[in-house]
Amino acid sequence: MTADPNWQDSRATSGRDAARSVVIDNIGLLVTNDPALGDGPLGIRRDAAVVITDGLVEEVTGAGAVADTRIDAEGMCVIPGFVDSHSHLVFAGDRAEEFAARMAGQAYDGGGIRVTTDATRNASSIELDRLVTERLRRAHLGGTTTMEIKSGYGLNVADEARTLQVAEGHTTETTFLGAHLVPHEYLGRPDDYIDLVCGDMLAAAAPHSRWIDAFCEEGAFDADQCRRVLEAGRDAGLGLRLHGNQLGPGSGVRLAVEMGCASVDHCTYLTDDDIDALAGSDTVATLLPAADFSTRQPYPDARRLLDAGATVAIAANCNPGSSYTTSIPFCLALAVRDMHMTSDEALAAATIGGATALGRTDVGRLSPRARGHLAILDAPSHHHFAYQPGQNLIRLTIGPYG
Helix, strand or coil: CCCCCCCCCCCCCCCCCCCCEEEEEEEEEEECCCCCCCECCCCEEEEEEEEEECCEEEEEEECCCCCCEEEECCCCEEEECEEECCCCCCCCCCCHHHHHHHHCCCCCCCCCHHHHHHHHHHCCHHHHHHHHHHHHHHHHHCCEEEECEECCCCCCHHHHHHHHHHHHCCCCCEEEEEECCCCHHHCCCHHHHHHHHHHHHHHHHHHHCCEEEEEECCCCECHHHHHHHHHHHHHCCCEEEEEECCCCCCCHHHHHHHHCCCEEEECCCCCHHHHHHHHCCCCEEEECHHHHHHHCCCCCCHHHHHHHCCCEEECCCCECCCECCCCHHHHHHHHHHHCCCCHHHHHHHHCHHHHHHCCCCCCCCCCCCCECCEEEECCCCCCHHHHCCCCCCEEEEECCCC
16 A cells, blocks of 8 residues: 555535545554544544545444445554644754754754744745645655644744745644744844734734744743734634743743643643643643654653643654654654653544644544544554554555545
């Protein structure tokens, strides 16, 4: 089997002359993420089949179902496609030397964002689109079928809007991250830059964005500046997200909960109060273990979050400085090994957890009327992501359709 090349998200599947149906049959272990359809929180079915019609799940049933096209899973495991709710795919340039220096002991402070900004501003939109297409191709080969894409490497009005236009050619989950870092031309004047972000830059970016985000961190923007950005984005009709508590303890998590953000991302340094706030809210704690791997930061305490009742997502955070990977399977192995999650919890976080972080109910699960986005593994169960780390266990990725 080969991966479906049709990655790009479709706004709709209507307008066809006739329904197209496909059955994924002879599934040894099916993860539906719907407890009503199977055993436990993952809704596990054995000896199963999934019927997909016009891109939507029509039926989850026993093996032997019939459709126009049959794909034989050969007794292997089938999971919902990964929902990667945090990425920075629109960038140009290379920061491998920065990574090598960090591995030799240099601390990570986020300052390399300006290096990528220069390279991205100098790249054509055609080149940026080519780079995004290739990164999405790799993600899709690794089982990802829904991906959020942020701006944040333009950091001026024209280039933030331009990079978001590139992103919206590939996904509906676009995020305006003008408040990523203060660019060269505004050094020493962060409040003036925030005025720009909340004014002309937001006006140019909002038509191409579903979400707004900000980097709430020492060396980037403080809580008051991020609150201004989130309030302006909310007034413009955008959903709210926030980077918080990556490089040290801070106010990001509590600000995200206060503002009703859909997600606060990184959550590397959490106090008991932060965890209590997340557990008592609808804000998802999105964990990015590949970034902690690449920066030699401590891993988030996922166990404490889960035990407290917080909703957790896992995302790859593909970016050129701190996490140059689109591999969710790699992140799952880190989550199980170093964040003390069970393999069930890690898989849920990378599928339905990511969907929750994006406010989506149509992805991250395989139940009737959900999108038929799934991955067939070269393994009998999802436990093999951690059991066989570094192996390519995705036999076939199906979806999105369009």
